[in-house]
Amino acid sequence: xxxxxxxxxxxxxxxxxxxxxxxxxxxxxxxxxxxxxxxxxxxxxxxxxxxxxxxxxxxxxxxxxxxxxxxxxxxxxxxxxxxxxxxxxxxxxxxxxxxxxxxxxxxxxxxxxxxxxxxxxxxxxxxxxxxxxxxxxxxxxxxxxxxxxxxxxxxxxxxxxxxxxxxxxxxxxxxxxxxxxxxxxxxxxxxxxxxxxxxxxxxxxxxxxxxxxxxxxxxxxxxxxxxxxxxxxxxxxxxxxxxxxxxxxxxxxxxxxxxxxxxxxxxxxxxxxxxxxxxxxxxxxxx
Numbered sequence: 001x002x003x004x005x006x007x008x009x010x011x012x013x014x015x016x017x018x019x020x021x022x023x024x025x026x027x028x029x030x031x032x033x034x035x036x037x038x039x040x041x042x043x044x045x046x047x048x049x050x051x052x053x054x055x056x057x058x059x060x061x062x063x064x065x066x067x068x069x070x071x072x073x074x075x076x077x078x079x080x081x082x083x084x085x086x087x088x089x090x091x092x093x094x095x096x097x098x099x100x101x102x103x104x105x106x107x108x109x110x111x112x113x114x115x116x117x118x119x120x121x122x123x124x125x126x127x128x129x130x131x132x133x134x135x136x137x138x139x140x141x142x143x144x145x146x147x148x149x150x151x152x153x154x155x156x157x158x159x160x161x162x163x164x165x166x167x168x169x170x171x172x173x174x175x176x177x178x179x180x181x182x183x184x185x186x187x188x189x190x191x192x193x194x195x196x197x198x199x200x201x202x203x204x205x206x207x208x209x210x211x212x213x214x215x216x217x218x219x220x221x222x223x224x225x226x227x228x229x230x231x232x233x234x235x236x237x238x239x240x241x242x243x244x245x246x247x248x249x250x251x252x253x254x255x256x257x258x259x260x261x262x263x264x265x266x267x268x269x270x271x272x273x274x275x276x277x278x279x280x281x282x283x284x285x286x287x
Contacts, residue, residue: 006081018080021248024073028250032258033070039063039265043272050274051281055106062099063265069093070258091146094164094234097227097261098139098171103268104224105131105178110273110280111217112185119188121181134174141167157242165238172231179228182221212276219271223264230260 006013015023040063047056072088079085108127112120122130142164149160233256237246246252273280 008079008081013081015080019086019243019247020076020080020250021243022250023077023080025250025254026074026077028254028258029070029073029077032254032262033067033074035262036063036066036070036265039269040067042269046269046272046274050272050278052272052274055103055273055280058099058106059103059265059268062096062103065092065096065099066261066265069096087150091143091150093257094142094146094168095139097230097264098135098142100223100261100264100268101171101175101227102132102135104220104227105135107220107273107277107280108178108182110277114213114277114279115185115189116192119192120185127181131174131178134170138167138171138174141170143167161238161242165235168231168234168238172228172235175224175228175231179224182224216271216273216276219267223267226260226264226267230257230264233257233260 006017009015015021040060043056043060043063047053047060069089069092072085072090072092075082075085076089106128108131109124112122112124112127117124145160145163145165145167147160148163149157233252237244237253237257240246
């Protein structure tokens with residue numbers, strides 16, 4: 001029988017027939033909801049306290065979107081056929097990591113300015129223009145795809161899925177280019193031994209010191225790689241079609257998507273630039 005009109009679990013509408021084929025785990029999804037909720041609040045507070053406006057706004061939006069997304073998954077635990085919960089989680093969990101990536105892109109210009117703009121293949125301001133523009137385009141593609149998939153059925157859903165995949169693929173390509181440029185910049189710094197204490201302190205208005213800056217750079221590097229891993233995972237997960245085996249494996253999803261994005265959000269919060277990279281503060285000499 002057709003299950004197009006299933007609205008709750010029953011003998012004719014079993015859990016196994018849903019897109020995911022399972023009831024989302026309450027413990028794992030609740031934990032991630034709590035992590036992202038805390039990070040959302042922390043980003044707002046830290047952004048106001050240290051006057052890091054743009055960074056805190058985009059990261060807070062990303063964390064809030066993840067919070068809503070996991071709220072949708074928790075709704076699906078009580079009813080795996082709940083389409084409102086499904087739409088919430090598919091749209092929010094696809095889009096939100098792009099906002100975290102935008103937060104990282106916003107820091108690149110300032111990092112290059114502090115550590116040595118002459119060692120970069122791009123002018124510092126171009127990092128913001130190029131990568132934020134690409135990230136916005138990726139977000140628009142994913143949002144359009146998510147909207148199409150959430151509002152249609154059959155072929156329309158598949159069309160929306162294809163648009164979302166294109167957005168994620170573009171995001172992966174953008175992050176790869178960014179990774180190559182960042183690695184090239186780091187190698188140029190290493191070769192020239194630019195990272196001297198006097199230069200770092202000059203770039204750090206509050207004299208947060210070499211260790212503080214290293215901590216900040218390490219946390220944001222790991223956060224970037226975590227989002228990159230998540231985006232790579234999403235490509236085969238989405239391209240396999242709705243209800244494919246990879247999409248129906250919750251453990252892999254919670255590790256390769258949930259945990260990766262949560263790791264990035266936590267690192268971008270505990271190493272907030274307002275504390276460890278004052279060059280980004282509004283009114284800073286570097287701005």
